[in-house]
Amino acid sequence: MAKLPKPEELSKIDYTPPKTSWMDTPVVFKEGMFCHGSKPKSLELVGFPNPRDWRPADADWKLPENWKQILLEGIAERLEKYRSFRLFMDICVRCGACADKCHFFIGTGDPKNMPVLRAELIRSVYRKEFTLAGKIFGKMAGARELTIDVLKEWWYYFFQCTECRRCSVFCPYGIDQAEITIIGRELLNLLGLNIEWIAGPVSNCYMKGNHLGLEPHTIVGNLEYMLDDIETVTGKRIKPTFNRKGAEILFVTPSGDLFADPGTYTCMGYLMLFEELGLDYTWSTYASEGGNFGFFTSNEMAKRLNSKIYAEAKRLGVKWILGGECGHMWRVLSQYMDTWNGPADFLEVPKSPITGTVFENAKSMKMVHVAEFTADLIKNNKLKLDPKRNDHLKVTWHDSCNVARGMGMLEEPRYVLKNVVNNFVEMPEDTIREKTFCCGSGTGLNASEDMDLRMKGGFPRANAVKFVHEHYGVNMLANVCAIDRATLPPLMDYWVPGVKVAGLHELVANALVMTGEKERTTDLRGEPLPGIEQKEEKA
């Protein structure tokens, strides 16, 4: 793996476009900017096409002989299936409003990372093959032949897009590069051109229920560790249930929360909150993944993985589903799940057993985001909170792309956050809410071999954090996204050392005063609470 350049070097970004026009500038695979190719086993397990050993940097990608035909037929099929695709191929005027909105363009300066040009990579082929003007005028009409070089360009750049939709906010026609990347990747998937960091989790999730491939006993075991830690901090032993029939609520969260910190702290937060509420809920080891890496391969795969959530809710006979903190998971759930695998008519409209609030906004899909759930609790004064316990933290809020632009959950987590911490600072307004920046590693790009790309893509987000870090002493970046919790820590260490990353419910649990708990001396991370050290000295 190439050594990562120092931040000072990486932040010197050259925005000068190449001398040659983009159609005549072949793609160069730069080490550190792409991920490993998918392994045959991962593809075979779920029945994806063309499983074989291959390396993206190799000249020969071992494609089927009729690869071009497969792609063209794939495009034709998707033009008929998706109005978005058909429309977005036709109506772009290349006004360039999206160009400097993409974190990958800002971080790399590579013009093909301007959403408009990334779309042109596929649009040029569309013109050549599917429009009269393109067939007649060719290059003059912006059309070009689909060649192996073009295919490689697709691969390289569709895996330099995190489907964050920021471009779509600024586009006067709402053209969404995420749609184009989704379809682009789906096309690539027809030839087995996936990355292992996506294909692996997908096959894991299909067979074992979660991306990380945690088997049922491991899930239980991992939670046990957390329960031990919770006992250490609070003196309380919690006994969650798994796969329990007849529970009122099924809880589904991204498996990242079960696996590594700081996600695990968030998970401890859920456990403590639900315990304090006496919530009648159950975990599932079968539907043990809220996220959906299938969404980064094909619509069909995403649906296959997603099916487990409703199926498990039905099997267990719960009334409704509560979802953990995640970003892309919530775009998939809120905009796709009910359509794919609904109607969930065997469930009831979610109703908080604590406050009696009926979540009318989830009337049909029957699933509530835990930030919504907790916001409602706090609004109704159902939680005893001591935000002073978070006084060692100066917190800023990172809106995750998908919950911001694919759902619109902006205020609920802020409301929760403001009630559990005393020091909250917003980042500059053009970098939050609907204009929030991606962590740079979404859509399965959070591997280790593409660290260059990740640090570049995360540069705008980190840059905004750096601003509040330097001006207001912010030392904690809070969010509701499992991928953020996995990818922002290295991003912060690289660009803004001294800023840590936390899920919302870690901070909730820190502040949560539980009945019968012992006096807390540390936060969930085992770090002393503010004021404790002085107290000890006095004693």
Add this chain to the structure above:
Amino acid sequence: MKAIISFIAVLILAAIAYVGVDVLNMQYMFGVVIPYLAVAIFVIFMIVRILRWGSSPNPFRIPTTCGQQKSFPWIKHSRLENPSGVLGVMGRMALEVLFFRSLFRNLKTQLRDDSQLTYGEAKWLWAAGLAFHWSFLIILVRHLRFFTQQVPAAVQLVEMLDSFLQIGIPLLYMTDVVLLGAVTYLFLRRIAIPQMRYLSLMNDYFPLFLIFGIGLSGVLMRYFIKTDIVSVKMLTMSLVGFSPSIPQNPLGVIFYIHLFLICTLFAYFPFSKLVHMAGVFMSPTRVLANTSRVKRHINPWNYPVHVHTYAEYEDDFRDKMKNAGLPVEKE
């Protein structure tokens, strides 16, 4: 280069009209046949294009939510940026179509020498875009005086307002100036900004030059190389009345150039990026309300897929589950 070719293309188009009328005397061709063809192509192929878009469904409800969702009564819902119903969508679309809401958000991202990214106001593109489109619309409406017997009062009002500065004779239309200015700006930014130059295609320059050519020939005809507009109207009225005839008093060649460029625009329209005029009304990220959690959105081609069922899962892990104390369906 692409700009130069586009420029030459428009010059050639003008030359065709000049030669056709002035040398070859093909007034009927340029005054009657081509305009009819152009309008027919425009209307028919726009319909074809829209129907083709319509033949693809919106399988999923994918609005880009640019504001707070509707959740609790105590959280202010952003009705226009994240609509939860038809009214909201209509409001959002009205803002989008009439005032270019999304483009108004435009920012200029810049990397300072100290590695700080800044996001500056960047409203010029929005302003020029809006100025261009509104002028174009007003000019189009004004031209209805050539196409209507007893010109509607609304058209006369628009014309009066457009010329209310009362500069020169014939009165200067503000939109003429604004249109040409805006098109010039839109062209210059394509040339001047390196990224814009890099991503622009001939498909982008050609319509700009074409519209500039139309505007310029129109301005020339009104203020400088005048033509007999009564005869122009006799021609246009004969066209819309389906009894085409070339008027006796000769029309200046500048008129035919103007007309031919317009015909080109009409015929070119349905096959170009200009279809965004209709497309914006169908853009799924804007016209769909954010209701997918409240009401099930139906995908017409939703099909059953292979899933890994719980039973299969339990078969894979039964012993491990039992050992971990997890309940199982089958012992």
Add this chain to the structure above:
Amino acid sequence: MKLYDGGKILIGLMVFVGIATFPFYYNIGKVDTKPELKTDTPAIQAWEKQYGKKECVESKEYMRSEHMQLLNNWRDSVVRDMNRQYVSMTSGKKFNMSLQNGCLNCHSNKKQFCDQCHNYMAVKPYCFDCHIQPMEKEENKS
């Protein structure tokens, strides 16, 4: 071909076609008011008798497209330079620069002359914001 959201799209299409073809149906049943200019006022007839032909200050073609400019120049010349003499580029004849006492002397039939084209083209010159309109009937009597 199946159309999705067909209702909305068809409404949109109807609106589009309605606007795009507006001129084709708007005029149906409307009287064609092609301008018919009358140049047979007593003054013109008298002129014709005297000089053997009808003529204006400049050629008919020139006047047709440039009269507004000419009048504008006249106004400037008279008001700003107190110059009331116009020499024709066509005939070299001298004319009095005056709307009321010049132009309208011959073309005393505003309704049959000026208004014909102006109404047809929906042009509203502001000449008569200041100038007095000719009293056509009375003039005809005199």
